[in-house]
Amino acid sequence: MIELRSLPELCIQRRRESACSTCGAREFSVCGSLAPGDLAELDAIAEHIGLQAGDPLVHEGDAATSLFNVTSGSMRIYKLLPDGRRQITGFLFTGDFIGLASGDTHAFSVEAIEDTSLCRFRKSEYRALARERPALESALLNRAAHELSAAQNQMLLLGRKTARERVATFLVDLPDRDPARPSVGGVVHLPMTRSEIADYLGLTIETVSRELTKLKTAGIVTLLSLHSLRVEQPERLRAIAEGVQERSALSA
């Protein structure tokens, strides 16, 4: 029922002795300052999964028996209305958790955006381990706290920001989300489509496209390809994201 995102600085990567025979994954990430003993036990109950772009992982209404940790790639988590309207509530990257909630069914769907690998923990085994190792539970609570804070920021965006502010906020925040692909020289990697960005920001694809074009025309960003751009004026982008209006320019 819930999904917990990592903060890069809280993540430590632990390399396995050898690649998993099933899926080839070589590492998995856990959050917080876990002791080596905790890591070893966590490792012991992990099962590796590989997904191709577009593959579903969980579907709204599914029984929630497992807990997942993304080890590479990116995913979308979303909710649907009966008529098909979609709200993407988050993108998941390396280190993010999925499905920690206490309920017995998922209240959202999760699909792979690109080829993605994960670790799966059976919830029963995980809970048993968490009882023995309180640091695990504590680390998860920390993640939940950060995730809630991010959710509040997103509510502010969806409820009160203009289209331009939403797109700017998205470009400012995204680079910090994926620890596996740190931003270099202001280059932002966008694995998702315009449609996914739109459904994440509560806009249409046309509006996203138009606002990106305006940011480009204003010289604030340069579009390198459909899935990457470079931020040329980070301070202006940040100002727009925070709702600090610019007098002229960008109006048209």
Next chain:
Amino acid sequence: MIELRSLPELCIQRRRESACSTCGAREFSVCGSLAPGDLAELDAIAEHIGLQAGDPLVHEGDAATSLFNVTSGSMRIYKLLPDGRRQITGFLFTGDFIGLASGDTHAFSVEAIEDTSLCRFRKSEYRALARERPALESALLNRAAHELSAAQNQMLLLGRKTARERVATFLVDLPDRDPARPSVGGVVHLPMTRSEIADYLGLTIETVSRELTKLKTAGIVTLLSLHSLRVEQPERLRAIAEGVQERSALSA
């Protein structure tokens, strides 16, 4: 940094031997199935606080040294943009927690809507207790999970629902939020103003007022007073909330 709301069914009320000498509060609520020993220890470190309508509890940017549990009344939790635009990210009622996050400053503000009483726990004391009593940490994680699920629902509302669907959703969900004031015969108590409802739903006060009027005209609700109404046709209200469009009526 985070705020955790209770689910009524998870809350147990525990009556104190006598009223608190400072504020007069007689009970506080904790979540989950805590053992009597845990309750007693929690009780021992609790400090009682009373607020009047409008009083602030925490301000965005404040150092986060305490953790609060609402024992009566209602509060608003919100974030602001520099130009004053406000997004209320949640309303808090009896049993709800405030400030569980790990960070050292609050990322939101909290104010009392009506006269409200709370229990305060010093974070350091609480964490020490949680280390000894894992059930406490576990109960908080459950709360965080439910809160995250609610946040995802709100993102769906803010990003993809129409004004009418938002107001309908609000009226459907609100009665279940306050365990201290259960809904009887479809009567919904609204302690907050239209302005607060608007800032919660990402609308203006005029739009909220108009949509309430339309629901009244359609015979779906009856306005009893400014701060209470009765739902006459719950199934129609629920259908609207879920985005199931009605053919005719309600159009104007």
Next chain:
DNA sequence: CGAGTCGTTGAAACACTTCAAGGCTTGTGG
């Protein structure tokens, strides 16, 4: 090369906001 998917751009439509006026309620002071 044609089909399909995804993205961009323009024009028209519309849902919601903004601006404006008035009503209702509450509290205060003469």
Next chain:
DNA sequence: CCACAAGCCTTGAAGTGTTTCAACGACTCG
């Protein structure tokens, strides 16, 4: 007890940011 000011809410009319509808361009794949 009434007058009056101050909030809060409702309602109407005009304005606008975003959506919807439509066409076209770019890229990928068989």
